[in-house]
Amino acid sequence: MDGKTHSLNKEARELWDAKASFWDENMGDGNLFQNTLVDPATERLLEVKPGESILEVACGNGVMSRRLAALGANVVATDFSENFLERAKARDTENIKYRLVDATDESELLALGDTGSFDSAVCNMALMDMAAIEPLTRALAKLLEPNGRFVFSVPHPCFNSNATTMLAEMDDDDGELSTKYSVKISGYLDVPPGKGAGMPGEPNPHYYFHRPLHELLGACFEAGFVMDAVEEPSLGEESRDGGSPLSWRNLTNIPPVIVARMRLI
Template sequence: MTENVNADPAELAKFSELAHRWWDPESEFKPLHQINPLRLDWIDQIAPLEGRCVLDVGCGGGILADSMARRGADVLGIDLADKALRVARLHALEAETPRVRYREISAEALAEEAPQSFDVVTCMEMLEHVPDPGSVVRACALLVKPGGWVFFSTINRNPKAFAFAILGAEYLLKLLPRGTHEYAKFIRPSELAAACRHAGLELVHTRGMEYNPLTGRYWLSSDTSVNYLFATRRPAE
């Protein structure tokens, strides 16, 4: 890996070790399987996916990319974790998922290679795992066509988010492996909004995501104090 790649080798190794479990709905990736219908429907309501050219940045094992392809989009998933991409490709073959492909490339490198190529760009649960999230935001803004949509989701940085996303999810409820997240890498909505503005993206919709540990239910709400989602748009030229 070259020094200028915006990725943390420890983060890539962490997810590579679990790569074979991406598509096990009862594995460490169970929360991703549970929240995927929520984020998929939200994206599809704002930017209908049928017939769209879509890029999923930080696709991992392909949970979101696969589901967007099944909604009728032509999807490219990109990641720098080779083992996760191999799992994604294998699942696409086994499930006969149409119109989805995967590449090992960074968002920044793809932005140089293919700017303004996608109707929709998604970057979900990824920004809190890279050294320079602003660089990813800028790359996403370059990759989307004028008038196109860019979706982000990440975790707020405040005491409640630490209590819920780290102490609660990783230590008490064991929803995620310990060490999945680092509090210092969490991103306040104001910080992400500023990064979007600087990249030329307009923030259009914001939603929070909540979880009830008693019922095991996730839902979208107006509470962005822990997990939250942004829908941004590149102005039409």
């Protein structure tokens, strides 16, 4: 990692540590995105079997780890924020193991186990928070068993990044006035790291490291994975609630999230 990436990563950790309690109180055992978009697709793609050993990278308050443990998996949950790990432990009633690991540090990751220690790995809504992802994909290629799965979810890089603007416009269809909701994309191939909020009302913004699909998936392909399943879930009509018009709730035809399954070959 070069010096600039290293200092961004250090600042990123401080920013996450600072909002762990806010995040935990608002995420709890799952918010709308987690329960509707992230969790169902992740579980479908992971195809968890009882007794499997699963590594969660960047577990946050442990919401996914608890679900996987409840499905019978042996889970090792990792994050680089001590405050997040404390929050996760405080909510845990399963037998989850917790480790403080910076996912941008390949040697810290490799210290988690021998070659082939895990059946699968999951990383929900966090790759875009990492200053570098190649150390993680390289380490996973060693930590997972042959044919092992790596499932990740991220805000959809095509539609949901720090170069996205949400729009609500008045349309006139043959005299019938209606509101049209859309997103405007002002950048995709090269969007520099920038700060933004993960949830409304957060105490401090954190860094987003946007990667176009060829970079995101390319880091996995380079490490020896192939992609063998993908979902692009969106919020359903039932999520429209009359709140802010500028919300993913009103963009039911555009996926805010992409969930991919990588498999070692």
